[in-house]
Amino acid sequence: MVSDVEQIRRVAAEVVDPEIPVLTIDDLGILREVRVDGAGHVDVDITPTYSGCPALDVIRADVARSVRDAGYPDVKVNVVLSPAWTTDWMSDIARRKLHDYGIAPPRERDAHMTLLKLAVECPLCGSAHTSEVSHFGSTPCQALLRCAGCAEPFPHFKEH
Amino acid sequence: MTAVAVDPAGVYTLRLADDCLVLSHRLGQWSSRAPTLEEDVALTNIALDLLGQGRAMYARTAELDGTWRSEDAYAYLRDERDFVNCLLVEQENGDFAATIVRQLLYSTYQLEVWRALSDSPDAQVAAIAAKAVKEVIYHLDHATQWTLRLGDGTEESHRRMQTALDHLWPYTAELFESDEVTRDLVERGQAADPERLRAAWDVSVDRVLHDATLERPSASWAPTGGRRGLHTESFGYMVAEMQHLHRAHPGASW
């Protein structure tokens, strides 16, 4: 039998990012910790990608609802800021899902948190001949790039 | 509502929160009217980051000043004289050059402030600051790239950048003022030391201006008062615009 914490974590982990619905909050590394005390009170910690992430309030409500629906009515969703979120918490599966969705996934960083000088690959044609049009995109976590191979613009989930 | 903060820590966090909110609102005014679509998206994304940083700092301020006010109460229910943002961030957007220069001057300062506060003994402030550092690095990079392009661009773009720089420069002196609030907090490690800020800011700004072929203005007059609630003329209009909806429909939310 699974514990309450495992069960709640499983349910909360399925909540999707409203702006990139192909990713769950677990994929993104937004879901941090689940705690249950002796009286059945549940705490779920989530962390924002960016300070002003407009999706956070929706995610917060969605997590509370799904945990309640799973049979845990006494739930509180806390927003924690430390340690600061980083794309390093994104799983390989999440990166694959992003790529298949048409968003170039974040690249790996080295130990000093500086970016390796690897080109961002076009998620449409695979070409490495791409350039950044704007560091800011349709959501705080994305940049806008252009591919010289297929001439298409595409979003890039930028390293953070 | 008048400021009821007594703990200097709450006064200091309120100053930084107000900086974030006011600059965020100014940048938001570019929405749908920036020179290009990409810039529209960039300026409003920066505004969004600042709004998030400001909200977190208001939440911390509410605990420090003991009023437990909501973020909305800080943003919408205080009068002009209760805002303690610096004068630089409230200056009107002007043309794109003026907005970029304001971004360069303020982001350079803000990055140093957040870096210093990342080590604050106030764990909440340290967490907000550490997260903000990562975001403001992007803001400063954005401003730097544009400063280089426009400063070292055409005769007209250079002229506009130098004009904006000359106009906004006097407002930067206020950023490095120390008063009883900062003096007390610097000792406790809870505020960035104005003198060290100034030194780091000078080096960083001078390098960008040099590369952009812009001339660092000589110090002339140094308007001040923002941290005490004394603002420049256009600020009252901005506050009225920002608060209008909330005051017309008290308690409005969506």
Ligand SMILES: [Zn+2]
């Ligand atoms: Zn391509």
